[in-house]
Amino acid sequence: MTSTIKQLSILLAEGKASSVELSRDYLGRIQALNHTLNAFVTVDPDKTLAEAAAADARRATGQADALTGVPIAHKDIFCAEGWLTTCGSKMLSNFVSPYDAHVIERFKAAGMPCLGKTNMDEFAMGSSNETSFFGPVKNPWDTARVPGGSSGGSAACVAARLAPAATGTDTGGSIRQPAALCGITGLKPTYGVVSRYGMIAFASSLDQGGPMARTAEDCALLLNVMAGFDARDSTSLEREKEDYTRDLAKPLAGLRIGLPREFFGAGLSGDTAKAVEEAIAQYRKLGAETVEVGLPNSRLSVAAYYVLAPAEASSNLSRFDGVRYGYRTPEYKDLTDMYEKTRAEGFGAEVKRRIMIGTYVLSHGYYDAYYIQAQRLRRLIANDFAEAFKVCDVILGPTAPTTAFKLGEKADDPVQMYLSDIYTIAVNLAGLPGMSLPCGFDGQGLPIGLQLIGDYFGEAKMLNVAHQYQLATDWHTRAPKGI
Amino acid sequence: MSLSIDDVKRIAKLARIRVSEDEAAGYQTRLNGIFGLIESMQAVDTAGVEPMSHAQDLAQRLRPDAVTEPNRREAFQAIAPQVEDGLYLVPKVIE
Numbered sequence: 001m002t003s004t005i006k007q008l009s010i011l012l013a014e015g016k017a018s019s020v021e022l023s024r025d026y027l028g029r030i031q032a033l034n035h036t037l038n039a040f041v042t043v044d045p046d047k048t049l050a051e052a053a054a055a056d057a058r059r060a061t062g063q064a065d066a067l068t069g070v071p072i073a074h075k076d077i078f079c080a081e082g083w084l085t086t087c088g089s090k091m092l093s094n095f096v097s098p099y100d101a102h103v104i105e106r107f108k109a110a111g112m113p114c115l116g117k118t119n120m121d122e123f124a125m126g127s128s129n130e131t132s133f134f135g136p137v138k139n140p141w142d143t144a145r146v147p148g149g150s151s152g153g154s155a156a157c158v159a160a161r162l163a164p165a166a167t168g169t170d171t172g173g174s175i176r177q178p179a180a181l182c183g184i185t186g187l188k189p190t191y192g193v194v195s196r197y198g199m200i201a202f203a204s205s206l207d208q209g210g211p212m213a214r215t216a217e218d219c220a221l222l223l224n225v226m227a228g229f230d231a232r233d234s235t236s237l238e239r240e241k242e243d244y245t246r247d248l249a250k251p252l253a254g255l256r257i258g259l260p261r262e263f264f265g266a267g268l269s270g271d272t273a274k275a276v277e278e279a280i281a282q283y284r285k286l287g288a289e290t291v292e293v294g295l296p297n298s299r300l301s302v303a304a305y306y307v308l309a310p311a312e313a314s315s316n317l318s319r320f321d322g323v324r325y326g327y328r329t330p331e332y333k334d335l336t337d338m339y340e341k342t343r344a345e346g347f348g349a350e351v352k353r354r355i356m357i358g359t360y361v362l363s364h365g366y367y368d369a370y371y372i373q374a375q376r377l378r379r380l381i382a383n384d385f386a387e388a389f390k391v392c393d394v395i396l397g398p399t400a401p402t403t404a405f406k407l408g409e410k411a412d413d414p415v416q417m418y419l420s421d422i423y424t425i426a427v428n429l430a431g432l433p434g435m436s437l438p439c440g441f442d443g444q445g446l447p448i449g450l451q452l453i454g455d456y457f458g459e460a461k462m463l464n465v466a467h468q469y470q471l472a473t474d475w476h477t478r479a480p481k482g483i
Numbered sequence: 484m485s486l487s488i489d490d491v492k493r494i495a496k497l498a499r500i501r502v503s504e505d506e507a508a509g510y511q512t513r514l515n516g517i518f519g520l521i522e523s524m525q526a527v528d529t530a531g532v533e534p535m536s537h538a539q540d541l542a543q544r545l546r547p548d549a550v551t552e553p554n555r556r557e558a559f560q561a562i563a564p565q566v567e568d569g570l571y572l573v574p575k576v577i578e
Binding site for chain 1: 518523576
């Protein structure tokens with residue numbers, strides 16, 4: 001149960017374990033712990049074990065790929081044929097997907113059984129998992145605290161060893177922030193590297209799927225499976241196939257790490273600042289040089305994001321009208337009444353707030369003042385990164401300003417909740433790759449995340465920088481008490 | 484900028500979300516809080532900055548105008564709230 005994806009793949013290759021055995025072990029742990037953590041919305045052992053048996057049969061014929069037989073959990077935002085796919089919403093609480101997302105197809109083709117669908121903030125809108133229709137996920141390090149969000153179920157299940165890895169999606173920090181709060185490693189690729197086909201849309205110009213696991217090496221192996229061109233996503237990039245593990249072993253001598261001064265100012269908790277400083281010292285020991293960089297417009301990223309993301313969401317979520325799939329209100333007198341009641345009852349409060357913000361900023365007379373202004377700021381934010389990458393290879397800072405906060409602490413105050421993503425959002429606006437990895441604990445024993453930001457298509461470099469740190473430290477091997 | 488109760492109701496109407504009288508005040512408070520955060524953008528002079536709609540400046544990809552998807556009407560209609568004779572049913576809109 002403490003094995004990484006890499007170690008499990010070796011066990012399978014050497015015939016020391018079968019996929020059915022591994023899948024049974026994880027399903028057993030899910031059964032024992034999920035009622036406490038609420039990390040999964042749907043578990044279907046028969047389906048999982050059938051996929052595991054197929055993986056074992058495939059290995060027996062000598063047709064196994066690198067990760068064939070290794071089980072994985074999927075965020076409930078990815079459509080998976082025959083699986084309930086809820087996106088954390090009452091609106092889709094009865095939606096059994098008739099098709100597979102591209103990401104699901106890729107994992108199926110790799111022969112990796114699905115352990116279940118993980119809980120998440122409703123339509124990926126949230127930073128604590130408290131907006132899920134299926135109730136909040138609990139942080140395995142302290143069940144009175146949030147796991148972060150929106151990929152909180154994925155982060156919690158990996159941290160609690162209910163799955164060796166999981167998929168996530170990141171629109172403003174939804175892979176990196178929960179990875180930080182749960183003490184795991186998660187990566188958001190460059191926009192366009194992973195297909196969005198079948199990944200339920202929130203803000204299409206920002207959404208990107210990625211892996212969540214225990215180590216950078218595992219994330220590299222999983223990205224090898226997930227990444228790739230898909231004609232059904234109009235923003236999927238046609239690029240040469242990459243091996244994201246290729247640079248893992250490279251030494252860091254001469255690496256230039258950019259430290260954005262804006263990420264170390266007011267609002268950052270003392271424990272987090274200290275842990276990140278210690279990580280910087282560790283990198284210097286590994287031969288890296290540090291250089292101060294400026295991201296002066298990043299302070300405006302939260303404001304710009306809360307115009308652009310809701311604007312795109314208000315358009316994307318207009319498809320939920322009770323006509324073709326999902327929830328429909330039981331009683332209505334005409335078509336408009338049906339739409340309005342279906343959406344009032346099917347969406348939770350945070351989703352409705354964001355749809356309303358988006359509707360407003362796109363409405364006549366406000367479009368230039370909000371939407372266009374936010375797009376101009378987006379350009380300034382992206383330009384800051386371009387300047388910074390002229391003098392460094394990778395940017396480093398904290399992932400989140402604090403460690404995991406208490407359930408309910410910010411649930412009623414959207415603005416405070418939004419500020420938990422203050423260091424992650426700018427990366428989505430620019431479309432850059434970013435990741436979070438464990439770098440220590442605060443005074444209460446809660447994990448702290450270190451954020452790395454790469455230049456466009458700099459995933460292999462970023463994974464190299466993370467992997468070398470993980471060879472020199474053991475934060476990523478720590479498990480919550482009782483796990 | 485501050486949204487009035489009437490603004491909130493108008494936005495809800497445009498978004499096709501029923502908001503009751505009781506709920507409107509709660510939305511007003513929280514939406515105004517969020518707009519307070521958003522307003523910080525307005526202080527920045529962005530004259531001459533090209534709006535950025537997307538992370539990659541790519542042209543829309545084109546494909547041959549050919550059928551690529553099989554007909555899966557039955558699978559898709561099996562999950563619809565109400566269908567009849569292969570049609571999606573909604574309340575009558577034309578008398």
